[in-house]
Every structure is written in structure tokens, then in C-alpha cells.
Amino acid sequence: MLKVIVIGSGNVAQHLIKAFKNSEKVELVQTYARNPGKLKHILSLEDITGSLQDLKEADVYIISVTDDAIEDVSKQLPFSNRLVVHTSGSTPVEKSDAKNRRGVFYPLQTFSKNKDVDFKEIPLCLEAEHPDDYNTLEKLAKSISPLTYSISSEQRQALHVAAVFVNNFTNHLYVLGSRVCDENNIPFDILKPLIHETADKIKTVSPINAQTGPAKRNDKTTIQRHLDFIKDPMQKDIYTLLTQSIQRTNG
Amino acid sequence: MLKVIVIGSGNVAQHLIKAFKNSEKVELVQTYARNPGKLKHILSLEDITGSLQDLKEADVYIISVTDDAIEDVSKQLPFSNRLVVHTSGSTPVEKSDAKNRRGVFYPLQTFSKNKDVDFKEIPLCLEAEHPDDYNTLEKLAKSISPLTYSISSEQRQALHVAAVFVNNFTNHLYVLGSRVCDENNIPFDILKPLIHETADKIKTVSPINAQTGPAKRNDKTTIQRHLDFIKDPMQKDIYTLLTQSIQRTNG
Known part of the structure; x- marks a missing residue:
């Protein structure tokens, strides 16, 4: 059975910890948290260490900390030539300290503290410097999700940009839509079925074929009427x- | 039982026809189509007329044609003082000819020819010049969906703008995301769980609280790395x- 240690206590770390705990194919040996109290709702305290010096032996160490801290944490690890991966979408594999065998274990999903996710539906983007390590990572990944992909650091950078478009920016369009509703005494709920159908449609139709609306139809009258309606200059620019x-x- | 006649054969008209046919609380008396053949897959030919002069008596006439044609069609109707509504999100109620009692019956959803929709999940935005007519419209709407809203022409204009943001523009962000994937040999499927979770999240979290990402965190390093990565000037502007x-x- 693969032995894994999670280093970190943030959103992604917590979701990974839960997923590994629920998997029968992996043993979560230990977790590191600067502040062990942050994990006491999901782990017993003896399974958490507050010191990197006390890390046990494992097949894979997963560093799941903020992007800025990955380099530093990887340098502080008190061992070498073990498989150490990070979970960042936008950090090259080389950012980890080279004393260990490096890799990436990037779950492509948006995680919230208060909303459970089903890991079986989360694509895991894997990268390793050595083929043997890639096989280990794939085995580890398959223990929690069937959706595993071999993704290079360059592709991961592209994916992260694409994810910003379809997730961060899309959510911001929801924010703008809800603001228009607020300003006109319309309940935002009225837009939710449309939002869900928009996302649902691309299960069966490619986005390019799903495109509709005044811009697509080149309906100049409606576009102009909308621009006249929008008072905020930045919203006008976005439109x-x-x-x-x-x-x-x-x- | 309310008697309704649908005038039009486009996407929205066809979905309405199917919904009324399936409802036990309404009688779809007749449908008008310039080209009756367009509807023969969902109606028998004797229920379709190709001439506005042959329209029968009904409680509500629903004009579901392109925005530009609403005025013209409403003028051609060979009767007066009946309840005539259109289904457009961006056309004021006054655009219909004043010889009839006017109203709006606007289903706020994106319709595709080849994808069935469940009307029970579609908000129907209603407007009528006379209170009695509003009650009739509400009864008609409730026969196919519990989600009915009283929405003025001005609010409908606002809603239509909001719908462009959360539907048309969101879908375009999916297009941009899929293009980034294509250019980097990544299957677009890898983004679909993220897209669905993004839409799903706002069922329970308000969009403003669901916002994540480098812009939200003011993570200048990542933002700059993304901008360096994006080569296309217009995509860079959007970012x-x-x-x-x-x-x-x-x-």
C-alpha cells in the first residue's frame, strides 16, 4: 500500500487529506501543519506534526502550501532522494528543491472550505521528472480519482490560464450579473437556471457551437441598446x- | 381551460409548443408558422396555419418571432382587444400594436434546437398592461412552470443585459479556455468539472463570496506570468x- 504524507493545512490540503483517508488503497501516514490545531477537526492530533524535522518515511510527500512557500518548504525537508510533489497549478516542477525527486500533483478544481467535493470527478494533473515516479504518482492519483492526466509544467501553465478564464472570470461575470439584478430590484435567483444551463450545455455541445446572443448574431440594435443601458464605464468596456x-x- | 395560440416556429416557439402540449391545464388551439412544414415534427398539419387571417379565437396569443418582426406581425393580426404577448427579452411591451391588449411572456433561458429543456426550471417573466391580463398570463405561465415573476419592461431590459453577461459572455470564456487547451494539446474535457463546479457553487454561495484566483488575491506574480503567457492581444486585454x-x- 502506498504511503503518503501531506504537508500543509489549507483548502486543497484538507480536501486531499479527506480523500486519502477515505481511500482503501493509500495509507495517509502523517500530516504536517505549522499550526496542527487547524486540522484537528479531520485528524487526530497524533497524526499531525508541527515540525518538518519529525516527518516519517513515505513513498510520496505532497507539499500543499501557498505558491510562494513551496520553494522554502521543500528546502527545509530533512531528507533527500525521495519523491516530493507540489499541488500548484502555476508553479514549475523545478521550483521544488532538487535534493529530492520532484513532481506535481495538481487537482484542477475550485475548492471551498465549506463545500465537499467528490474527488472522483476531479482531474488530477501529474508530472514527474522520472518515469518510475510518474507511475507511483499515477497509482496514488487513481486511488482517489479515475481522471488522471500527464501534464507538463508548460501545459500546466496553459491550463492555469484557461482555468482563470472559465472559473475566476466566469464567476466575476456572475458577480456583474448579480449587480445588475440588485440595481434593478430583481432577485438574482432568476438568473440561476440560465447559469446552470450555460454550463450544462457544454457537456454535449462544444462552446463554439453553443454561442448565442446579440454579439454572435451581430444584432447591432440590441448591442447599442445594452451599451446605452450600462452606466458603469468599466462594465461598458467589458461588454x-x-x-x-x-x-x-x-x- | 385557457386557450392559447403560438405565433412563430423558431427555437423558443417550438419549446413553448411542446410545453403547452404536455400541460393538462392549457389548450393549445392553433399555431401559426410562415412555413408550416417547420413544425410538422411536433404538430399535425391541421393544427398549423400559414395565414394570420385564419387565426382562431383564444385567450392568449403568444408572438414568438425575431425581435425585428414583432411589430409587423402584431400589426397584421386581424382582430383587436385581445391579449397578445411577445416572448422577447429585449423588446418593450409597447412595441406590439396597441389595437390589442399587450403583454410579455419571456422565458429566461437559453434554448437549443437539439436539447430538451425542463420548463419547470425556467423562470417566466410576465408583464401586462392590465391587471386582469396579468392574472391570465400568470395562470398560463403556472401551467408550465412554478417560476413566474412580475417583471417590468425596464427590469426586463436589465435582465437581458445580465443574461448576456452570465450566458453569452460566460460561454465565450469557455471558448477562450478551450482555445488555450487546443493550442497546448490539452483535452478540453479536463476543464469541464471546473466549469460545472463554478456554476454549481453559486447555488449555495453568493458569486461575490465564491470569487477566487490571482486577481482576487492580488497575486501580482501569477497575473504577470499569465500575461506573459498569453500571446493574443485581445485575450491579453480581456485578462x-x-x-x-x-x-x-x-x-
Whole structure:
């Protein structure tokens, strides 16, 4: 049975800890947290260490800390030539200290503290410097999700950009939509079925074929009426730029 | 039992026809289509007329044609003082000819020809010039969906703008995300769980609280790395503008 140690206590770390604990194919040997109290709701305290010096032996060490801290934490590890991976979407594999065998274990999903996720539906993007280590990572990944992908650091960088578009920016469009509702005494709930259908549609239709609306139809009257309606200059800019981008895709 | 006639044969018209046919509380008396053949897969030909002059008597006439044609079709109706509504999100109620009692019956959803929708989950935005007519419309709406809302022409205009943000523009962000994947030999499927979770989250968390990512964290290093990665000038502009808009929301 693969032995794994999670280093970190943030959102992603906590979701990983829960997933490994629930898996029968992996042994979660130990977890490191600067402040062990942060994990006491999901682990018993004897399974948590507050000192990197006390880390036990394992097949894989998963560093799940903020991007800025990955380099530093990897340097502090008191051992060498073991498999050490990080979970960051935007950090190259080389950022970890080279004294250990390096890799990446990046779950491509948005995690909230208060919302459980089903790991079986989360794509795990894997990278390792050595083929043997890749096999180990794949085995570890398959223990919690069938969706594993071999993704290079460069591809991961691309994926992270794409994820910002489809997740962060999309959510911001929801924010703008909800603001328009607020300003006009319309309950935001009225937009939720549309939001869900928009996401649901691309299960069966490619996004390019799912595109609809005034920009796609080049319906100048409606576009102008909308621009007249929007008072906020930055919202107007967003409307104009995204309309242009849709129209360029048409052409 | 309420008698309804649908005028039109497009996407929305076809979904409405199916919904009314399946409802036990409404009688779909007749449908008008310029080209009756377009509807023969869902109606028998004797229930379709190709001439507005042949329209029968009904409690509600629903004009579901392109925005530009609403005025013209409403003028051609060979009767007066009946309840005539249109289904457009962006057309004021006054656009219909005043010889009839006017209203709006706007289903706020994105409709595709090849994808069935469950009307029970579609908000119906209702407007009528006369209170009695509003009651009739509400009864008609409730026959196919519990989600009915009284929405004025001005609110409907706002809703239509909000819908462009959360539907058309969101879908375009999916297009941009899929393009980044294509350019880097990554299957777009890898982004789908993230897209669905993004939409799913706002069932329980308000969009403003669901916001994550480098812009929200003001993570300048990652933002700059992403901007260096994106080569296309318009995509770079979109990244920059939406990042600014998120950061303004933070402040």
C-alpha cells in the first residue's frame, strides 16, 4: 500500500487529506501543519506534526502550501532522494528543491472550505521528472480519482490560464450579473437556471457551437441598446471587448 | 381551460409548443408558422396555419418571432382587444400594436434546437398592461412552470443585459479556455468539472463570496506570468480588464 504524507493545512490540503483517508488503497501516514490545531477537526492530533524535522518515511510527500512557500518548504525537508510533489497549478516542477525527486500533483478544481467535493470527478494533473515516479504518482492519483492526466509544467501553465478564464472570470461575470439584478430590484435567483444551463450545455455541445446572443448574431440594435443601458464605464468596456471577441470568433 | 395560440416556429416557439402540449391545464388551439412544414415534427398539419387571417379565437396569443418582426406581425393580426404577448427579452411591451391588449411572456433561458429543456426550471417573466391580463398570463405561465415573476419592461431590459453577461459572455470564456487547451494539446474535457463546479457553487454561495484566483488575491506574480503567457492581444486585454474589474470589486 502506498504511503503518503501531506504537508500543509489549507483548502486543497484538507480536501486531499479527506480523500486519502477515505481511500482503501493509500495509507495517509502523517500530516504536517505549522499550526496542527487547524486540522484537528479531520485528524487526530497524533497524526499531525508541527515540525518538518519529525516527518516519517513515505513513498510520496505532497507539499500543499501557498505558491510562494513551496520553494522554502521543500528546502527545509530533512531528507533527500525521495519523491516530493507540489499541488500548484502555476508553479514549475523545478521550483521544488532538487535534493529530492520532484513532481506535481495538481487537482484542477475550485475548492471551498465549506463545500465537499467528490474527488472522483476531479482531474488530477501529474508530472514527474522520472518515469518510475510518474507511475507511483499515477497509482496514488487513481486511488482517489479515475481522471488522471500527464501534464507538463508548460501545459500546466496553459491550463492555469484557461482555468482563470472559465472559473475566476466566469464567476466575476456572475458577480456583474448579480449587480445588475440588485440595481434593478430583481432577485438574482432568476438568473440561476440560465447559469446552470450555460454550463450544462457544454457537456454535449462544444462552446463554439453553443454561442448565442446579440454579439454572435451581430444584432447591432440590441448591442447599442445594452451599451446605452450600462452606466458603469468599466462594465461598458467589458461588454464592448467581449462583444468584439465573440465577433472575431465568428469571422 | 385557457386557450392559447403560438405565433412563430423558431427555437423558443417550438419549446413553448411542446410545453403547452404536455400541460393538462392549457389548450393549445392553433399555431401559426410562415412555413408550416417547420413544425410538422411536433404538430399535425391541421393544427398549423400559414395565414394570420385564419387565426382562431383564444385567450392568449403568444408572438414568438425575431425581435425585428414583432411589430409587423402584431400589426397584421386581424382582430383587436385581445391579449397578445411577445416572448422577447429585449423588446418593450409597447412595441406590439396597441389595437390589442399587450403583454410579455419571456422565458429566461437559453434554448437549443437539439436539447430538451425542463420548463419547470425556467423562470417566466410576465408583464401586462392590465391587471386582469396579468392574472391570465400568470395562470398560463403556472401551467408550465412554478417560476413566474412580475417583471417590468425596464427590469426586463436589465435582465437581458445580465443574461448576456452570465450566458453569452460566460460561454465565450469557455471558448477562450478551450482555445488555450487546443493550442497546448490539452483535452478540453479536463476543464469541464471546473466549469460545472463554478456554476454549481453559486447555488449555495453568493458569486461575490465564491470569487477566487490571482486577481482576487492580488497575486501580482501569477497575473504577470499569465500575461506573459498569453500571446493574443485581445485575450491579453480581456485578462487585464477582468482582472481590474475583480480587483475593483475587492476594494
